[in-house]
Amino acid sequence: MIxxxxxxxxxxxRGVECAVKQNPDMELVAVFTRRDPSTVKILTEGAAVCGxxxxxxxxxxxxxxxxxxxxxxxxxxxxxxxxxxxxVVDSFDTHARIPEHFANVDAAAKKGGNVGIISVxxxxxMFSLNRMYxxxxxxxxxxxxxxxxxxSQGHSDAIRRIDGVKNAKQYTIPVExxxxxxxxxxxxxLTTRQKHTRECFVVLEDDADAAKVxxxxxxxxxxxxxxxxxxxxxxxxxxxxxxxxxxHGGFVLRSGRTGWENENSHLIEYSLKLDSNPEFTxxxxxxxxxxxxxxxxxxxxGCKTVFDIAPAYLSAEDGAALRAKML
Amino acid sequence: MIxxxxxxxxxxxRGVECAVKQNPDMELVAVFTRRDPSTVKILTEGAAVCGxxxxxxxxxxxxxxxxxxxxxxxxxxxxxxxxxxxxVVDSFDTHARIPEHFANVDAAAKKGGNVGIISVxxxxxMFSLNRMYxxxxxxxxxxxxxxxxxxSQGHSDAIRRIDGVKNAKQYTIPVExxxxxxxxxxxxxLTTRQKHTRECFVVLEDDADAAKVxxxxxxxxxxxxxxxxxxxxxxxxxxxxxxxxxxHGGFVLRSGRTGWENENSHLIEYSLKLDSNPEFTxxxxxxxxxxxxxxxxxxxxGCKTVFDIAPAYLSAEDGAALRAKML
Numbered sequence: 047m048i049x050x051x052x053x054x055x056x057x058x059x060r061g062v063e064c065a066v067k068q069n070p071d072m073e074l075v076a077v078f079t080r081r082d083p084s085t086v087k088i089l090t091e092g093a094a095v096c097g098x099x100x101x102x103x104x105x106x107x108x109x110x111x112x113x114x115x116x117x118x119x120x121x122x123x124x125x126x127x128x129x130x131x132x133x134v135v136d137s138f139d140t141h142a143r144i145p146e147h148f149a150n151v152d153a154a155a156k157k158g159g160n161v162g163i164i165s166v167x168x169x170x171x172m173f174s175l176n177r178m179y180x181x182x183x184x185x186x187x188x189x190x191x192x193x194x195x196x197x198s199q200g201h202s203d204a205i206r207r208i209d210g211v212k213n214a215k216q217y218t219i220p221v222e223x224x225x226x227x228x229x230x231x232x233x234x235x236l237t238t239r240q241k242h243t244r245e246c247f248v249v250l251e252d253d254a255d256a257a258k259v260x261x262x263x264x265x266x267x268x269x270x271x272x273x274x275x276x277x278x279x280x281x282x283x284x285x286x287x288x289x290x291x292x293x294h295g296g297f298v299l300r301s302g303r304t305g306w307e308n309e310n311s312h313l314i315e316y317s318l319k320l321d322s323n324p325e326f327t328x329x330x331x332x333x334x335x336x337x338x339x340x341x342x343x344x345x346x347x348g349c350k351t352v353f354d355i356a357p358a359y360l361s362a363e364d365g366a367a368l369r370a371k372m373l
Numbered sequence: 374m375i376x377x378x379x380x381x382x383x384x385x386x387r388g389v390e391c392a393v394k395q396n397p398d399m400e401l402v403a404v405f406t407r408r409d410p411s412t413v414k415i416l417t418e419g420a421a422v423c424g425x426x427x428x429x430x431x432x433x434x435x436x437x438x439x440x441x442x443x444x445x446x447x448x449x450x451x452x453x454x455x456x457x458x459x460x461v462v463d464s465f466d467t468h469a470r471i472p473e474h475f476a477n478v479d480a481a482a483k484k485g486g487n488v489g490i491i492s493v494x495x496x497x498x499m500f501s502l503n504r505m506y507x508x509x510x511x512x513x514x515x516x517x518x519x520x521x522x523x524x525s526q527g528h529s530d531a532i533r534r535i536d537g538v539k540n541a542k543q544y545t546i547p548v549e550x551x552x553x554x555x556x557x558x559x560x561x562x563l564t565t566r567q568k569h570t571r572e573c574f575v576v577l578e579d580d581a582d583a584a585k586v587x588x589x590x591x592x593x594x595x596x597x598x599x600x601x602x603x604x605x606x607x608x609x610x611x612x613x614x615x616x617x618x619x620x621h622g623g624f625v626l627r628s629g630r631t632g633w634e635n636e637n638s639h640l641i642e643y644s645l646k647l648d649s650n651p652e653f654t655x656x657x658x659x660x661x662x663x664x665x666x667x668x669x670x671x672x673x674x675g676c677k678t679v680f681d682i683a684p685a686y687l688s689a690e691d692g693a694a695l696r697a698k699m700l
Contacts, residue, residue: 063633064631064632069512089633144696144697148696178695179502179687182688183499183660185689304388304395306390310647312646312649312653313645314499314643315643316643316644322632328631333510353683353684353685353692353696357505360505360509361509362512369475369680372501372504373678373680
């Protein structure tokens with residue numbers, strides 16, 4: 047059994063807990079939290095709930111520690127710290143800062159003789175893998191990534207910070223005609239506006255000015271100004287009833303040409319339709335936790351990404367079974 | 374530069390030649406043929422055309438030999454023979470015989486100190502990879518593979534063997550409603566008939582009995598009897614004009630559930646739409662030839678499949694560039 051620890055028990059930590067339950071070769075042994083452990087109820091019988099300060103005591107009782115904090119401030123600090131003590135997996139998703147994060151985790155993991163796998167999930171993660179495979183296969187081509195339909199936590203938060211807004215949920219939606227143009231091999235040049243629309247469901251405070259809030263949303267730089275945005279004002283009950291989930295998904299496409307005179311077209315498409323963004327991310331993380339454990343058992347150390355790990359390391363089945371059943 | 378040799382110059386061999394041209398770190402140095410080399414014209418200036426018996430003389434002049442023969446009789450013999458002399462890649466696609474082929478190639482490649490990568494292409498190949506990744510991520514789920522719309526060489530050949538048939542092309546077509554049911558998370562149980570239909574374009578000999586030929590096609594065991602089959606009789610000119618290509622493609626889907634009570638559904642879908650089946654297969658092979666070369670440079674030997682090779686080995690870019698641009 048691979049002994050899993052979870053650091054941070056929010057949506058992602060709970061997702062990892064559920065994923066571990068589905069993998070018969072893994073068990074959750076401890077959850078570490080910054081909250082008072084006595085206030086944190088977890089689902090797994092027999093697993094410990096500990097304060098984050100106790101984590102180092104578990105060094106020899108955990109095979110892989112999964113870091114479930116946020117990318118803005120938690121992971122840049124936590125992943126290097128814990129990679130020195132444990133094999134770790136994180137879902138660091140600030141694309142621009144990945145090279146720096148990789149270097150920090152690599153140094154720490156090597157120092158501790160551990161394996162640290164960063165940026166695991168679906169984007170970065172499975173989407174990155176599909177971009178990479180497709181680029182290697184079709185060197186002469188174009189990449190497209192569309193996100194959605196799904197809830198953007200960052201955009202929902204941005205709306206909630208507006209004066210007069212009580213609650214909000216924002217969906218990112220790919221523009222169907224743009225997707226179709228890519229699928230048809232038209233290789234379109236697409237602006238931000240042409241790729242995605244944004245749909246907002248907003249609950250107002252009692253005294254709020256709807257027109258003012260709507261204008262503030264639509265013109266918000268970076269978040270909404272460059273998009274066609276629709277704003278719906280609804281009640282708190284309706285928000286809870288119809289927009290309570292955290293669905294997401296998206297599409298990675300590469301169109302390319304082959305042949306001596308580039309006479310043939312090809313399209314590679316990978317897509318995800320997810321009821322729960324954090325639970326799916328957690329499932330990917332659990333598979334890579336298995337890889338971290340195995341790589342560590344082989345004596346490897348340092349930072350890795352999804353690009354560096356042979357697919358077979360993710361599976362509970364051995365090579366012969368995989369070749370017989372899935373090749 | 375990675376020096377590539379090609380053994381067998383049919384559709385696949387020509388496809389590999391085109392793929393090598395698109396990869397700036399590779400060059401085609403020799404093509405080996407069972408035909409009289411003086412009768413074989415290749416596209417690449419400067420590459421040699423040699424008889425198959427000369428291949429051993431090129432042992433030190435070729436980094437990776439790509440075996441472009443057929444899976445029925447060529448590759449089971451050739452891949453082990455040449456894996457003892459060269460790093461090799463093949464596209465062996467008889468799924469049921471892969472374990473046996475793997476064992477033979479593994480023994481030969483280890484004896485020669487070479488790397489042999491087998492069953493490279495899209496199915497087996499990219500489809501297998503996607504089945505494997507999706508299974509590792511969603512342990513509680515169901516797999517579906519649909520092929521097409523595309524030309525099945527085996528089914529076209531089967532029609533051509535019927536008395537009175539001059540020429541034929543057979544398309545395998547996924548049933549759209551079955552695909553939709555899978556995408557909707559209905560987890561349908563699908564019979565052979567419910568998954569694919571078969572469409573045949575047949576050119577008759579002058580004296581042939583159309584009704585008899587059609588009946589013979591529709592009732593042919595294994596090939597057509599279990600499918601809804603449509604037969605169109607057309608002229609040789611029409612066949613050439615409208616059915617001259619070798620398109621193919623298909624869909625790999627896995628639907629699965631997550632959550633403590635399995636309350637959430639997810640769908641992973643990978644699809645290919647290919648103008649030229651052999652050229653796309655060749656592109657995948659070229660990327661794995663790069664991997665074979667690098668693994669061999671690292672001192673590895675033995676048989677590998679797509680499951681055993683970290684994605685980064687396929688790319689001409691280094692790890693830092695991949696992390697910065699694609700993660």
